[in-house]
Amino acid sequence: MVIDLNLVKKYLRIDDGYTDEDDLIQLMVNNAITYMENAGVIIDETNEKQVQLAQLLVLVLVSDWYENRTLMTDKTSEKVRDIVQSILFQLKY
Numbered sequence: 001m002v003i004d005l006n007l008v009k010k011y012l013r014i015d016d017g018y019t020d021e022d023d024l025i026q027l028m029v030n031n032a033i034t035y036m037e038n039a040g041v042i043i044d045e046t047n048e049k050q051v052q053l054a055q056l057l058v059l060v061l062v063s064d065w066y067e068n069r070t071l072m073t074d075k076t077s078e079k080v081r082d083i084v085q086s087i088l089f090q091l092k093y
Contacts (some may be wrong), residue, residue, distance in 0.1 A: 001043050001051065003058055004066040011059045012066055025062065032061040041091045050091065051079055 006016060008025055036043075036057060063078040085089050 001033055001054055001058075003033075003055055005029070007055075008059060008074070010063055012063060025066065028062045028065050029038070029058060032058040032065075036055060036059060036088070036091070039088050043091070052087060053087060054091055057084065057091070060087070 004083055005022060005026060008029055009016060009018075009022075012025070014021070015071075036054060041054070060080060060083055064077050068077060
């Protein structure tokens with residue numbers, strides 16, 4: 001599965017012209033895809049709805065990781081965890 005870096009930056013509300021963190025964002029995208037694969041998700045690239053849902057999951061994961069980069073944060077990711085679990089369940093079944 002491929003996700004355009006510009007789409008990710010748009011979701012993160014990062015200006016297209018700002019490229020200082022492109023490598024970091026791409027690393028997060030790659031690891032979000034790996035996270036799905038390790039959770040047992042197999043994406044049927046011919047199923048557009050499934051692809052879009054998987055892309056949303058990647059965007060949610062990357063957004064959470066990008067915004068909460070420190071080991072200790074005041075922000076809770078409980079809502080994000082619930083969203084991730086729900087999307088993973090939908091993609092697996």
